[in-house]
Amino acid sequence: MVAALLLAFATPVLADSLMPAAKYADEQLADPAKEHQAKVLMETIRCLVCQGQSIADSNAEMAGDMRALIRTRIEAGEKPEAIRAWLIERYGDWVSFKPPLDGLTWPLYLLPALFLGLGLWIVSGRLKRRRKS
């Protein structure tokens, strides 16, 4: 009784299908160079189900299907950035952990440089003053 109850809570009730994972969801490509390309891309594509994870890290079935899709396309000779663009066309920039540089995202790229410059300026001011005194 207790065991059955524990089991019932241990597995999410009908959250996933009964089908096995797609080919290439958890199987590497034979060509190490292509597998590397696929892996680098998969680490920067967001899982749509568990949204804080990349599809490389996620156990969600849909993430597995997306890994399979990416590996199949890379195997067929498609460029990783073309696959990223294809996904962005469907899910928006949100699906990519590598934000594009545009009107909305430029502070992401510019602010770190600005803060670094500001820090250097403050430090150099301090040093100069110290030398004088």
Add this chain to the structure above:
Amino acid sequence: MRRLLIWLPLGMFLVFLVVFAGGLIKPEGRVIPSKLVGKPMPAFALAPALPGKPGLSSAELANGQPHLVNVFASWCVPCIAEAPQLRQLAEAGVPVYGIAIRDRPEDLQRFIERNGDPFRAIGGDPNSSVQIALGSAGVPETFIVDGKGIIRKQHIGAINPEDVPGIMSALGDAK
């Protein structure tokens, strides 16, 4: 000026604190709308998900008539809740087409016996490839497609009874 600047780091820290606390207390459950709304249905051809029932291809969907394309699965719990509304729409004469995600014929058969069959055709999408091509992030989702095969609207999640009038009027607009 300098006196005020001293408080700046503390101020920034408090702003971060409020932002992070907000995220922890009320995490954002994000829905991801498809960017294909307003664009044509991507080309696809899916084999029949059930023996004796036609499969689904994008060519059939540009048939001059507005219709619904329901992305569902027999293993999806909200799909059971949405089934009566799909039946109601089909009975009102709406052409409803299905895309069954990662499903097996025997499970789908049982699902349809239990929950009714509003579908004119069901294509089987065993590796979610058409679902991903549609920009759909889960099951169930429903796309309202016009007669030319342009996606007019996306309904994310189950169609609840209160959603039916909105879907009917969107179908009317899609003509």
